[in-house]
Amino acid sequence: QKKAAVIGSGVAGLASAIRLAVQGFSVTVYEKNEYPGGKLSHFEKDGFHFDAGPSLFTQPQNIAELFTLAGENMQDYFSYKQLPISCNYFYEDGTIINAWANANQLAKELHDKTGEDENAVMQYLNGAATLYQNVAEIFLNYSLHKLNTLFKAPILKALQTAKGRHLFGSLHTLNNKAFTKPHTVQLFNRYATYNGSNPYKAPGMLSLIPHLEHNEGNFYPKGGMISITNALYALALKKGVNFKFNLPVERIIESGGKVLGLVADKKNIPADVVISNMDIYGTYKYLLQNPDKATAILKQERSSSALVFYWGINGTFPQLDLHNIFFSNDYKTEFEHLFVHKTMQPDPTVYINITSKCEPGVQAPDGKENWFVMVNAPANIGQNWEEIKPAIKQLVLQKLSRLLQTNIEPLIETEEILDPISIETKTASYMGSLYGSSSNSKMAAFLRHPNFSKNIMGLYFAGGSVHPGGGIPLCLKSAKIMSELVAADFSKQKQH
Ligand code: FAD
Structure with missing residues (x-):
């Protein structure tokens, strides 16, 4: 049985472990903390429960997909409910906007509270849906760095959908043209912060993000966000994944352009594939001892x-x-x-x-x-x-x-x-x-680090600092893209 070593048990590390276990690998996750989840963790103090990091949950289908893949019933591990209101917005002039998840209700609320044109809101959200379906689906589901997978993607549709205002203007410029009321512009500008970016710099393409909340929906996992970590951790254990907590990985071992394993607690641990869920900067600087490559990562502004x-x-x-x-x-x-x-x-x-x-x-x-x-x-x-x-x-x-x-x-x-x-x-x-790097440059989406190493066979990456980006939905997609690359690489090896 081939061995896979996953460095880090963030949400993408957990999803990677599950996916590779389903592929038939013997998987061990090495985690420096004493608990799984990375940023998606939790603590309790004086009877109050706190999710430590993420709080917004969209696209539960990414989690459902893992349970289906693993042949398990998600309801046995995890449940959630859809929220009628996405967010309440308070402005200094006393305006309060209840941002209904339902697009029509949101448009009416914006009209009633700010005088915004309801049609402008509906048009914007319909545009977001088209952008998401035709453009984001490619960015989020394919490795942009492998030509053969890219050829499978519906590129033509994407090219027809993306307009200059999505690619070359900022999100603020786009929103300022789409709406007449400053409160509406500010509300939709905020979506740039969903990946730690500046709406006055990040491309108009980010106008597709509201699609997730106002067309697909916003959800609350029963038990809070920590339930996501708990459910994925339990699923990984069920699939036979081993976890080593309190065990920081010190180095990735490679020779002649091929990964051989890793070093933890000063011991060499062999592995056929290594997946780093550690921030890509630290992976290069400390685990691969390649400071030049680490510095090159920083050419892209941090989120x-x-x-x-x-x-x-x-x-x-x-x-x-x-x-x-x-x-x-x-x-x-x-x-x-x-x-x-x-x-x-x-x-x-x-x-x-x-x-x-x-x-x-x-x-x-x-x-x-x-x-x-x-x-x-x-x-x-x-x-x-x-x-x-x-x-x-x-x-x-x-x-x-x-x-x-x-x-x-x-x-x-x-x-x-x-x-x-x-x-x-x-x-x-x-x-x-x-969220790793920000999307403050027009090319940001193309400049994130790929989910595989171009120089070291058998080394892969999944998590918020690599393609397609930060936030729980994208981290889960990064694990999916990575595991598909592993499957393709290993089936090629079998053929030879
Ligand atoms: P991480 O969570 O970064 O975990 C990496 C893991 O690797 C950690 O457990 C770490 O201990 C381990 N590790 C690192 N180095 C080593 C090593 N050498 N050896 C062994 N283990 C190692 N996202 C949303 O979707 N919605 C939100 O509302 C949201 N809000 C956020 C609010 C806050 C305050 C924070 C901090 C983040 C928020 N995010 C949000 C972002 C989201 O949390 C991250 O994008 C996502 O959780 C990152 O997951 P990851 O898989 O990349 O790994």
Whole structure:
């Protein structure tokens, strides 16, 4: 039986392990932490449950596909429900928009609250659907770096669909033309942050992202986001995958352009294929000891990072839902601070996720709420986070207290804080970036690292820092693309 070694148990590492086990490999996952999931992890404090990282769940079909592939019934492991409201948006002028997941309801809400043309909204979301189906399907499901797989893709359809405004203009320029009301423009600009990018720089192509929420839907996994990790971990165990926790991989061994295995705990461990789920920068710098290649990765700007305040709140807020955004009054400056000055501006956009809205009394004690309060932060370049954190906390408290008309600080019963440095320490994500590289350049989609090594046979990559990108849906797709490349490479070897 061929041996596969997976470095890292992030969501893409878990999906990779399942897919290769189904292919018949004997799979071992090496994880430096004592728990699986990487960024998709969880902790409990004083009766409050907190998902540590991701909070937004779209495209559950990527998870269902893994269970089908493994011949297991997903309902035995994992369940979720569709949400009627995608997000509540709060603006400094007092406007509140309940962004219904249903496209027609959203268009009506935007019309009622801002005066936006309902047809413009419907046209935009229909355009997003076409873009997604004709263009994204190629980017997300194929390796862009293998000509033979690319020839299978419906390229012509994609070329006919993508227009200049999607490829050459920014998302903001596109949105500014599509809508007449600044609040609508800001709402749709926000989708650039779904992969840690700047809407004033990232291409108009990102206008396809709202398709996921407003045409396909937004979901809540029962038990919170950690249920995704738990379900995939249980499925991997069921398929016979071995896990070695607290075991950082020190090096990947190769000879003559072929992978031979890896080194962990100073021992050589042979493997026929190695899949790195570690950030691609660290994979080259530390595991392959190739600093030049690591530096070349950095030609692409890192995505944004985050400051997260996990607050146990003594009280309930009926005007809040699972996902809530409190917009900055000066969005453009916020992104200039994040990506140009690498600082945070005094009026940051604040996101609050509250899973106790979906499971009251379970995710937080009765009559209380678990707030995951996140502010976009620049990638870490050595800023003084110990100074920044309390300053931003005060600004966030002032903003929330103003817009919710309640003094929030006395309600905080318990607190934990995550900053770009702790994100890097926990998951080895270079500079604490959430999504590997940003999409701030027009060519970003083509410049992400492929899911295989061009120089070392048997070495593959899956995760948020490689093709097709960060975020749970794309990480799961990266595992799929990778495993298809492995299957093709091994069937070729058998033929010879
Ligand atoms: P990671 O989660 O990065 O895990 C990599 C694993 O590799 C880690 O467990 C690490 O310990 C391990 N590792 C690294 N080096 C080694 C080594 N040498 N040896 C052994 N193990 C090693 N995405 C969404 O879809 N929706 C969201 O709402 C969202 N919000 C986010 C909010 C925050 C605060 C954060 C941090 C991220 C968010 N993301 C979101 C992004 C999402 O979490 C990531 O894109 C995704 O989880 C990355 O998964 P991954 O498979 O690339 O691996």
